[in-house]
Amino acid sequence: MAEIETHEYDVIVIGAGGAGLRAAIEARSRGMRTAILCKSLFGKAHTVMAEGGIAAAMGNVNSGDDWRVHFRDTMRGGKFLNNWRMAELHATEAPRRVWELETYGALFDRTPEGKISQRNFGGHEYPRLAHVGDRTGLELIRTLQQKVVSLQQRDRAEHGSYEAGLRVFAEFTVTDLLRDGDRMAGAVGYWRENGRFVRLTAPSVVLATGGIGKSFKVTSNSWEYTGDGHALALRAGARLINMEFVQFHPTGMVWPPSVKGILVTESVRGDGGVLRDSAGRRFMFDYVPEVFKASYADGPEEADRWYSDPDNNRRPPELLPRDEVARAINNEVKEGRGSPHGGVYLDVAGRLSTEEIMRRLPSMHHQFKELADVDITSQSMEVGPTCHYVMGGVEVDPDSAASAVPGLFAAGEVAGGMHGSNRLGGNSLSDLLVFGKRAGAGAADYVSGLERRPEVDPADVDEAVGAALAPFEVADARGAENPYAMQSELQQVMNRLVGIIRDGEEMCSALEQIAEIGQRAGRLAVPEGNRQFNPGWHLVLDVRNMLLVGECVAAAALRRTESRGGHTRDDHPRMDPNWRSRLLGCVLRDGAVEVSEQEQEPMRADLMRLFSREELEKYFTAEELAVEETASRTE
Amino acid sequence: MGYQARLRVWRGDSESGELRDYEVEAEEGEVVLDLLHRLQATRCPDLAVRWNCKAGKCGSCSAEVNGRPRLTCMTRMSLFDPDEVVTVTPMRTFPVIKDLVCDVSYNYVKAREVPAFTPPEGLEPGEYRMQQRDVERSQEFRKCIECFLCQDTCHVIRDHAENKEAFSGPRFLMRVAELEMHPLDDYAERGGDRPEESRGEHGLGMCNITKCCTDVCPEHIRITDNALIPLKERVADRRYDPILRFFRRKKE
Ligand SMILES: Cc1cc2nc3c(=O)[nH]c(=O)nc-3n(C[C@H](O)[C@H](O)[C@H](O)COP(=O)(O)OP(=O)(O)OC[C@H]3O[C@@H](n4cnc5c(N)ncnc54)[C@H](O)[C@@H]3O)c2cc1C
Ligand code: SF4
Ligand code: SF4
Ligand code: FES
Numbered sequence: 001m002a003e004i005e006t007h008e009y010d011v012i013v014i015g016a017g018g019a020g021l022r023a024a025i026e027a028r029s030r031g032m033r034t035a036i037l038c039k040s041l042f043g044k045a046h047t048v049m050a051e052g053g054i055a056a057a058m059g060n061v062n063s064g065d066d067w068r069v070h071f072r073d074t075m076r077g078g079k080f081l082n083n084w085r086m087a088e089l090h091a092t093e094a095p096r097r098v099w100e101l102e103t104y105g106a107l108f109d110r111t112p113e114g115k116i117s118q119r120n121f122g123g124h125e126y127p128r129l130a131h132v133g134d135r136t137g138l139e140l141i142r143t144l145q146q147k148v149v150s151l152q153q154r155d156r157a158e159h160g161s162y163e164a165g166l167r168v169f170a171e172f173t174v175t176d177l178l179r180d181g182d183r184m185a186g187a188v189g190y191w192r193e194n195g196r197f198v199r200l201t202a203p204s205v206v207l208a209t210g211g212i213g214k215s216f217k218v219t220s221n222s223w224e225y226t227g228d229g230h231a232l233a234l235r236a237g238a239r240l241i242n243m244e245f246v247q248f249h250p251t252g253m254v255w256p257p258s259v260k261g262i263l264v265t266e267s268v269r270g271d272g273g274v275l276r277d278s279a280g281r282r283f284m285f286d287y288v289p290e291v292f293k294a295s296y297a298d299g300p301e302e303a304d305r306w307y308s309d310p311d312n313n314r315r316p317p318e319l320l321p322r323d324e325v326a327r328a329i330n331n332e333v334k335e336g337r338g339s340p341h342g343g344v345y346l347d348v349a350g351r352l353s354t355e356e357i358m359r360r361l362p363s364m365h366h367q368f369k370e371l372a373d374v375d376i377t378s379q380s381m382e383v384g385p386t387c388h389y390v391m392g393g394v395e396v397d398p399d400s401a402a403s404a405v406p407g408l409f410a411a412g413e414v415a416g417g418m419h420g421s422n423r424l425g426g427n428s429l430s431d432l433l434v435f436g437k438r439a440g441a442g443a444a445d446y447v448s449g450l451e452r453r454p455e456v457d458p459a460d461v462d463e464a465v466g467a468a469l470a471p472f473e474v475a476d477a478r479g480a481e482n483p484y485a486m487q488s489e490l491q492q493v494m495n496r497l498v499g500i501i502r503d504g505e506e507m508c509s510a511l512e513q514i515a516e517i518g519q520r521a522g523r524l525a526v527p528e529g530n531r532q533f534n535p536g537w538h539l540v541l542d543v544r545n546m547l548l549v550g551e552c553v554a555a556a557a558l559r560r561t562e563s564r565g566g567h568t569r570d571d572h573p574r575m576d577p578n579w580r581s582r583l584l585g586c587v588l589r590d591g592a593v594e595v596s597e598q599e600q601e602p603m604r605a606d607l608m609r610l611f612s613r614e615e616l617e618k619y620f621t622a623e624e625l626a627v628e629e630t631a632s633r634t635e
Numbered sequence: 636m637g638y639q640a641r642l643r644v645w646r647g648d649s650e651s652g653e654l655r656d657y658e659v660e661a662e663e664g665e666v667v668l669d670l671l672h673r674l675q676a677t678r679c680p681d682l683a684v685r686w687n688c689k690a691g692k693c694g695s696c697s698a699e700v701n702g703r704p705r706l707t708c709m710t711r712m713s714l715f716d717p718d719e720v721v722t723v724t725p726m727r728t729f730p731v732i733k734d735l736v737c738d739v740s741y742n743y744v745k746a747r748e749v750p751a752f753t754p755p756e757g758l759e760p761g762e763y764r765m766q767q768r769d770v771e772r773s774q775e776f777r778k779c780i781e782c783f784l785c786q787d788t789c790h791v792i793r794d795h796a797e798n799k800e801a802f803s804g805p806r807f808l809m810r811v812a813e814l815e816m817h818p819l820d821d822y823a824e825r826g827g828d829r830p831e832e833s834r835g836e837h838g839l840g841m842c843n844i845t846k847c848c849t850d851v852c853p854e855h856i857r858i859t860d861n862a863l864i865p866l867k868e869r870v871a872d873r874r875y876d877p878i879l880r881f882f883r884r885k886k887e
Contacts, residue, residue: 041685042743043781044693058761099760105752105817107770107777114764132774138692139777150751162747170743193732222687256664262690367690370709372664484676529681532648533733536680 004461005198009035011443012187012200014174014229015208017045018137018432019412019439021144022097023206026440028151028166032447035200036148037169037189039224043145046210046222046413047432050137051265051363053119053129054433055426056094060115062310065126067091068610074427075611076291077123077321078391078420079565080580080619081242084603085398086418090427090434097433098130104150106143108132120270123321123424125295126310134265134363140429172198174228175541176464177205177236177408180454184236184407188464192538195531197465201456204443206401207233207394207410208436212246212553215546216387217488217495220252220263226542227549229414233394234548234588238403241416241583241598243392243549244556245566247423248500250325252386254343259371261386264346264364266425268381269318271360272307272351275329275344276380277337283344284317287328291618292320323422323565326385330500333384343384349377385500389428391419391566392556395585400442401435407446407454411439421565471526471540480525483539490517490546498554503570507558514551521547548593552586555595559584577621602627637662638717642670644682645724648733654722661712667723668696668707671735683734691853694782698735699724704784704851707735726787727794742783745803748836749810750829753822769818776813776862778854779806785848785858791841802838805848805858811837812862815869830869839866 011027013020016038027034038045057070071091075082098116102108108130109117118127132139152162159165174189178201186201209229213221230240251264269275277283285303288296296317297303303316318325329344339345348357354377358365361376368374368381393416394403401409412432419427474480497510521544526537562576563569581600586593608616608628616625640661643654657678659670668686675682684707687693691709698707701715701722715721729737786804787793811833814820822829833839844867846859856862 040687040693040695041739044687044695046687048693048780049688049690096760099763102763103754103760105754105814105820107765107774107817110765110767110770114766117767132777135692135778138780142777142779146751149747152747153751193736193738222689222693224687257662258665258669259689363692370691370711371666482680484680488676527680533683533736534681535675535683 004465005196007035007198007200009033009200009202010447011035011204011206011440012037012202013206013208013440014187014232015045015210015412015414016042016168016170017047017208017210017412018140018144018429019436020045020206020208021141021148022433022436023208023409023411023440023443024166025144025147025151026437027206027444030441030444032444034166035169035202036167037172037174037187037200039173039192040171042168042170043141045141046224047137047141047429049222049263050140050429051134051263052121052267052270053131053136053426054094054098054140054429055121055124055128055424056098056130056430057091057126057128058095058098058116058118058130059126060111061118061127065128069125070094070128071607072610073124074424075420077424077427078422079575080420081564081583081600082420083398083417083600084607086435088607089398089438090418090431093434094430097430097437101140101143101433104143104147106139108139119267120319121425122266122269122319122325124426129270129426131267133359134267134361136429169198173538173541174232175468177232178456178460178464179236179405180456182237182406183454184405185454185456188461190468193533195534195537197468199456199461203447203450203454204407204409206439206443207408207414208412208439209414211390211413212546212549213387213390215490215494215550215553216499217491218252218261219387220249220261221387226546228542228545229410230393230552231545231548233403233408233410233414234552234586236405236408237587238405238408239395240392240552240586241395242421242556243390243416243552243586244560244584245391245421246387246553247322247389247391247566248326248385249388250322250329250385251346251383253372254339254382254384255341255372262367262371263386263388264381264383265361266322268346268348268361268364271348273318273346273348274316274351275318275325275346277332277344278339279337283332283337284320284325284328287324288317288320289324292324296320321422321424323568326500327568329383330385339382341382343382345380346383347380349379387495387499389413389423391421391423392416392553399438400445401439402442402446409439409443411435421567468541471524471537474523474525479523481520481523482527483524483536483543486517486521486524487539487543487546490514490543490550493517494550494553498550498557501568501570502557504558507554510554511551511558514547514554518547518551551593555593556584556586559595577619580619580621581624640670640712640717641720642674643720643722644671644674644734646679646682646734647731649731652731654724656720665712666708667700667710667712667721670712671707671723683732683736685736692780694780697726697782697784697787699726699787704787706782706784706853709853726783728787728789728792729783739783741799742781742786742804742806745807745837746810748803749807749814750822750827750832752814752817753820753825753827755819755821758819763819765818772816772861773813775856776809778856779809780854781806782853784851784853788847788851790845790847791838798838798841802841805842805863808833808837808839808842808866809856809858809862812866815866828873830866830873833866834870839863839870
């Protein structure tokens, strides 16, 4: 290989969303020479789109809130499959991470006492989401981006250059991770602008690449969400867990077709919005599952009273966790009570004044006005489920975010475990901050503790570059495959056969089709053009990752013979306590995805005691509870 | 109710380029970006265009549609007559990389030159108290999605690359205003002077308040009225009366 641009760092962070930026800030603050790599421009990562808020039990609006309540809600939302240690760290550390943002310059909406205001959201017992109107993600990413800049300004003052210790490589795609033996040694990627390859050497890599939603046809996710980080981790020898759990957000836009899937924030329901069928009926009362009956109202009168008197009334069922609401909408439509474009109605106009809507939901108002000609201050929105978030991801050590591969860390949506089988709204942004920071610290500690820095084998770099350029060679060959067509084919398969409601036979068929597409993927060609900013080429590389990740989702989903959170099977409709402690892991062995079962570590006794026996019985097996009881007695 | 829309798109790179005509299927409710995507998927697989959210939230998809700076994801085709030729060109103020993608690094350079928020001494995380009415002014500016359309349209730099050195553009003058109006920013207490710097380092004086930036802002931020003019007033105050300046600061 001829000359290749080369850089050396202590920590490489792949991803410039909330998780990546928080990790980089931490690593740099601990003296690490740090690089941030991202596919889009700086400040455009998916995090920018988050609307509703950040969950943190600060207790600013209802002082009854604290980390225990937040922990309980998170575990319930995830149907107790969550990694409880992650859920504990998340609940205890989220407030501090949010307050820290204020020291970086963030301006959240305020309470009358001048504290950070908090709003209601599905599955959260108290008003808990810190927010800025309905553009919280923008505030989060801009704040972190500006903090990165301030660290660069400090470096400039001390070392003479903005990029002395922290550099952003924007519009830069990582195609492969490099290893020295079994540990991390760096990464290879290319500048999207000109297609030139770069070698980055570093003993530690933090994956913060976000999700996989672009593998589904109807999704709230952007082109970036092709599961790159999931695939990079697999190929580097790490394990993915919980890949069968994919969150379908109940409320995406359904019309016009070009915006199908775009998100309608849950804040609409948090602030009073209700769901109705085509006859105007509030159908959610029919869908409160047994496990949640104690805390959700069974009629509109009580539900309405809750907004002003939450202590003496149960919550409206519109605020059930997302998996419940998405299934309910799906069922209403299936049974013929949907709206003209195949959704249901979401109405906030009957609940809030025009001024309130404009103040609390300005970007929703704008979005519907501009894109659908609907004025949400007087008309109902048409909404339906959309693929939104993947609960599955890289298996990590909760405290340090380290994966099984030495030097490889993961945080944010690309990491698995924290949310169990279903994530609560608002728990992602807080997850990014809590575990982004921990990953940055974990990587810094790892690097400080090294005796010898890893070395990169130039042959590995050549191989990576060769593989990424191969699709140019295929260009003129007969039977060349078009990446746009293949991507759309895969999206259809995933949506239709591994979507919101699943079935064994359909998933077998999905796996066959994915394998068949995978066969043809070897002939994916760059349809036209050279290496200069060529979306056709970029997509070829993305599709390879999407196929790998799609296979993990389908394979794990087929294996789990129960329904839980973001995994619902028609042929196994019940939740099975025997499956609660069993996690499905995916690894890559000789190029093939291998799924295996593993036991989850039993929850610590003091955390178990935060729940009533009665509640635990709904989720745990009798044996598990018996063991727990003996443990408590001998303690 | 699909129809064949007539699109004229600039294709080329930093060396050369031309406008090319295409006929593309347009479906009900579609936006310009949808048509560009359809072109990509069917006829121009290497057409370079930036986008992310497709909902006006990320500011990636900026271009000029019939000469007007716009987000292509929020520009409905129904704005135009079905027979009208819709011309899409890259933002003119920034150097082209390829097709509709241009080099916007100028903006990131300018962003780095604005001194960051200075946290108040003695306040721990969690102790910040601010009233809603006091944060609202800066919150308006923080709605900015960094689409850089205001930068693109501002005549100070639009056809005057030579001014780029001295002028940070509306987006980053507004950033100075945002920090200046932040209720807890301690920059002045540590001897800094944001308004004065906006004049000296960021070229506020070159702005002659034409309000073109405000007109194109997709977030409807009142850049000129609420950020630039107040900043100019503060500069004026301080220049005439250093004592007043001192008291104003204390009072705020
Ligand atoms: C519309 C919408 C609204 C949401 N609202 C909320 C909300 O209100 N509250 C909440 O808690 N959560 C919300 N979420 C979820 C939340 O926003 C995301 O889960 C979260 O932002 C993911 O952050 P991240 O840091 O993990 O990744 P991202 O912010 O997605 O960043 C991923 C980064 O990785 C980079 N990357 C990926 N692959 C590569 C590669 N191969 N090479 C180089 N770089 C790469 C990308 O360029 C990007 O910079 C919402 C999600 C959506 C889509
Ligand atoms: S008001 Fe000032 S900054 Fe805005 S476009 Fe006019 S000259 Fe430029
Ligand atoms: S101020 Fe408005 S036009 Fe300018 S970059 Fe921000 S959002 Fe875009
Ligand atoms: S794609 Fe995000 S603003 Fe247009």
